[in-house]
Amino acid sequence: MITALNITAVSIVLLFIAGLSAQVLRQNQRLLINVSFSLSALASLMALFGGIWTVGSGVTERIVLMIGLPDLPFHLRLDPLSGYFLSIIGLLSFFVSIYSTGYVKGFLGRRSVTRLVIFYCLFIAGMFMVVLADDALFFLISWEAMAAASYFLVLYEDEKSENRKSAFLYMVVAHIGAVAILLSFGVMAGFAAGFENFNGFTFDAMRQTRFPGQWATAAFLLAFFGFAAKAGVVPLHVWLPEAHPVAPSNVSALMSGVMLKTAIYGIVRVTFDLLNVFPWWWGAFVLIVGIISAVMGVLYALMQHDLKRLLAYHSVENIGIILIGIGLAMIFKSFNLPMMAALALIAGLYHTMNHAMFKGLLFMGAGAVLHATHERNMEEMGGLIHHMPWTAALFLVGCISISALPPFNGFVSEWLTFQAFLLSPSLPIPMIKLLMPMGAALLALTGALAATCFVKAFGVTFLGHWRGHHKPHIHEVDWSMRSAMFMTALVCLLLGILPTLYIEWMDILSEQLVGAKLSASATLSGWMWLTPVSPERASYSGIVVFTGILAIYVIVYLILHVNPGKIHRGPIWDCGFEKLTNRMQYNATSFSMPIRRIFGFLFKIKEEVSLVPQSAHPAFPKKLHYELKVRDRFWNWIYKPIADVSFWCSRKVGMLQQGRIQAYLIYSFVTIILLLFFTR
Incomplete structure (x- = not known):
C-alpha cells in the first residue's frame, strides 16, 4: 500500500543508495556527480511529496522498526508537524541537489568529490530521520548522524587550517547541545514510565504524561538550550559564522536553509507536543531570546566583508524572527487566546519555510560568485552584473525576500509577526505589556537594518566596477546552477503572492498545536486577500501588489524606451576630480x-x-x-574564559604523565587503596 510514510522511507533508502554509489563510481568522478546528485534530487522530491501529502490530509502514520537495541526498537511517526518540516527539507534539498551537479564539478581536477557526495547524501537522510523519529533513541541517533555528516562536509577542504578549526568548534557546540537534549529526554522519559523499564523513551509515552512543574521547566530549558545551540541562537551562535563560510556553498545552503530548521522543529515538538502545558514566562523567555538574536544577528552581518559570513550571520537574525513567532504563540496560548496563538505560530512556521527558500537562494548565489571569481571578500568584487546577469538578478530576488519587501515571501511572514504584536489584546502581566511594543519596535529595526545590509551586499558585489587587484576570468554559471536558483526564486515569489493558499494548506498545524485555525479569518475576503484577524483591522494582497509593481515597471520601461532620445548617457559625476579609479x-x-x-x-x-x-x-x-x-x-565574555580554564586544567592533568614507571605504579597503588576504602 502506497502511503506518505512509505514514500518517505523509500526516499531515505534511495539516499543511502546514492551514498553507496559514490564508492562504486569513484573512478569516474563526473559520472559520480551526475548519478549521485540525480538520485538525491529524486529522493528529496519523494520526501517533499510525502510531506505535502501528510500536511494536506492531516493523517498521522506510525511504524515500529525492530532494528534497535533489545527492548528499544525504532519508532517512526509522520504527522502534519513532521510532514511540514519534511516538506521544507525536501524542497530545498531538491533545488540544491540540482545546483550541486554544476557546482561540485568545480572541484574536478583539484580534489576527489567522493567524500563530499557520501556525506551530502547522509546529511539529507539524517535530517529526514530527525523529523520522522518518534522516540528519544532514534531521534538522538538521527541527530548525531546529521551532525557527523555535516561536520565532515565542513571539513571537506581539510588542508586549510580555517576549515579544521571551524569544524572542531562546530562539533564541540553540537555535542554540548546534544547532551542537553539527551538530559531533557531523560527527564521526560523518567516521568513517563519511571526508571524500571524503557517504555518511557517513546514520544507517545511522553505525550500522555503530565509532568510536575519544576521538572517540566527543567526539561524545557534543557531542550531549548540543546536545540538553540544547533539553531545558532545568541549567545550560542559562534560556530555558525565560522562553519557556514568554509563549507562548500551547496552544503552552506542546506546547513543554513534547513539544518537549522531541525532545531526549530525540536523546539516546537517538545514545547507544543510533548510537554504541551507551559507557563507564560516560557514564552517570554523565548521571545526575549528571539529579539536579541534578531537584532544582534543583523548588526553582526552589517559588519562583515566576507559574503558567506554575512549570510551566515543573517541566519542568526532570521532564527530570531522565527523564535519571536514561537514565543508569542506560547504566551497567547498560556493566556487562553487560541486565535492569536494560531496567528503567531503560523507567522513563525511560515517564516521557517521562507527563510529556507531565500537563504538557500542567497547561498547558491554566493556559491555561483565564488565558483566564477574564487573570491569571498566583497572588497575584491564589483561589477559582476555585467558578467553574471542571471546570477545577479536571482541574487537580487533573494536580497528583496530577506529584506521583507513585497511582493516576495519574506514580507508576508514578517507582516504576520507584526500583526501578532500589534493586534494582541492587553495582557495582565506588566512584563508582557512592555515586551509587546518593544518587540515590535526592535523587529522593525531589524527589518530596516536587513534592507541596509543587502543594499550593501548586492551593491558592492554586483554594481559599480571591479575593485580587486587582480581580475580573474569571470563567467556565468552553467544551466544546472541557474535553473536551481531560478526555481528557488520562483518559490519565493509564489509564497509572497499566494499566502492564503499556503496558510490554508498548513493551517492543520495551528489546529493541532494551539487548538485554533487561522484560515477561516485569513481567507474571509477571498483567496486574493490575507486578513489575519478581520478585514477591518488589517489586510494584504500579494497578487495586487505584484500586479501594481509589474504595471509600474512596464509603464516606465515603455516611456523611456519608446522614444530613444529619452535616455542620455554621459560620464559619471566625479566631483570635479577627473582621475577616479575603481578603488575609489x-x-x-x-x-x-x-x-x-x-x-x-x-x-x-x-x-x-x-x-x-x-x-x-x-x-x-x-x-x-x-x-x-x-x-x-x-x-571574550563567554568562550575565551571557558577555553582558558580548559587549557589550564589540561596542563595540570598533563603533569600526571611523568613518563616514569614508578609514578604509574604509585597511581595504581593509590587507586586500589581508595577503591578498598570506599567498598568496605
Missing part, C-alpha cells in the same frame, strides 16, 4: 561605517591607520594602510 568606489567598510559608529559598543573594534613614508620626503606618504577588525564580544 564605496566599499563594504565605508558603507557600514555609520552603523558601526552608532552600534560600535556592541562589538570589539580595532581600527588602525598607518603611514608608509616616501624615501624622498616623509611629509608626503607613499600610501596609507587601513586595518579594521570587528570581533564578537561573546568570544
Whole structure:
C-alpha cells in the first residue's frame, strides 16, 4: 500500500543508495556527480511529496522498526508537524541537489568529490530521520548522524587550517547541545514510565504524561538550550559564522536553509507536543531570546566583508524572527487566546519555510560568485552584473525576500509577526505589556537594518566596477546552477503572492498545536486577500501588489524606451576630480561605517591607520594602510574564559604523565587503596 510514510522511507533508502554509489563510481568522478546528485534530487522530491501529502490530509502514520537495541526498537511517526518540516527539507534539498551537479564539478581536477557526495547524501537522510523519529533513541541517533555528516562536509577542504578549526568548534557546540537534549529526554522519559523499564523513551509515552512543574521547566530549558545551540541562537551562535563560510556553498545552503530548521522543529515538538502545558514566562523567555538574536544577528552581518559570513550571520537574525513567532504563540496560548496563538505560530512556521527558500537562494548565489571569481571578500568584487546577469538578478530576488519587501515571501511572514504584536489584546502581566511594543519596535529595526545590509551586499558585489587587484576570468554559471536558483526564486515569489493558499494548506498545524485555525479569518475576503484577524483591522494582497509593481515597471520601461532620445548617457559625476579609479568606489567598510559608529559598543573594534613614508620626503606618504577588525564580544565574555580554564586544567592533568614507571605504579597503588576504602 502506497502511503506518505512509505514514500518517505523509500526516499531515505534511495539516499543511502546514492551514498553507496559514490564508492562504486569513484573512478569516474563526473559520472559520480551526475548519478549521485540525480538520485538525491529524486529522493528529496519523494520526501517533499510525502510531506505535502501528510500536511494536506492531516493523517498521522506510525511504524515500529525492530532494528534497535533489545527492548528499544525504532519508532517512526509522520504527522502534519513532521510532514511540514519534511516538506521544507525536501524542497530545498531538491533545488540544491540540482545546483550541486554544476557546482561540485568545480572541484574536478583539484580534489576527489567522493567524500563530499557520501556525506551530502547522509546529511539529507539524517535530517529526514530527525523529523520522522518518534522516540528519544532514534531521534538522538538521527541527530548525531546529521551532525557527523555535516561536520565532515565542513571539513571537506581539510588542508586549510580555517576549515579544521571551524569544524572542531562546530562539533564541540553540537555535542554540548546534544547532551542537553539527551538530559531533557531523560527527564521526560523518567516521568513517563519511571526508571524500571524503557517504555518511557517513546514520544507517545511522553505525550500522555503530565509532568510536575519544576521538572517540566527543567526539561524545557534543557531542550531549548540543546536545540538553540544547533539553531545558532545568541549567545550560542559562534560556530555558525565560522562553519557556514568554509563549507562548500551547496552544503552552506542546506546547513543554513534547513539544518537549522531541525532545531526549530525540536523546539516546537517538545514545547507544543510533548510537554504541551507551559507557563507564560516560557514564552517570554523565548521571545526575549528571539529579539536579541534578531537584532544582534543583523548588526553582526552589517559588519562583515566576507559574503558567506554575512549570510551566515543573517541566519542568526532570521532564527530570531522565527523564535519571536514561537514565543508569542506560547504566551497567547498560556493566556487562553487560541486565535492569536494560531496567528503567531503560523507567522513563525511560515517564516521557517521562507527563510529556507531565500537563504538557500542567497547561498547558491554566493556559491555561483565564488565558483566564477574564487573570491569571498566583497572588497575584491564589483561589477559582476555585467558578467553574471542571471546570477545577479536571482541574487537580487533573494536580497528583496530577506529584506521583507513585497511582493516576495519574506514580507508576508514578517507582516504576520507584526500583526501578532500589534493586534494582541492587553495582557495582565506588566512584563508582557512592555515586551509587546518593544518587540515590535526592535523587529522593525531589524527589518530596516536587513534592507541596509543587502543594499550593501548586492551593491558592492554586483554594481559599480571591479575593485580587486587582480581580475580573474569571470563567467556565468552553467544551466544546472541557474535553473536551481531560478526555481528557488520562483518559490519565493509564489509564497509572497499566494499566502492564503499556503496558510490554508498548513493551517492543520495551528489546529493541532494551539487548538485554533487561522484560515477561516485569513481567507474571509477571498483567496486574493490575507486578513489575519478581520478585514477591518488589517489586510494584504500579494497578487495586487505584484500586479501594481509589474504595471509600474512596464509603464516606465515603455516611456523611456519608446522614444530613444529619452535616455542620455554621459560620464559619471566625479566631483570635479577627473582621475577616479575603481578603488575609489564605496566599499563594504565605508558603507557600514555609520552603523558601526552608532552600534560600535556592541562589538570589539580595532581600527588602525598607518603611514608608509616616501624615501624622498616623509611629509608626503607613499600610501596609507587601513586595518579594521570587528570581533564578537561573546568570544571574550563567554568562550575565551571557558577555553582558558580548559587549557589550564589540561596542563595540570598533563603533569600526571611523568613518563616514569614508578609514578604509574604509585597511581595504581593509590587507586586500589581508595577503591578498598570506599567498598568496605
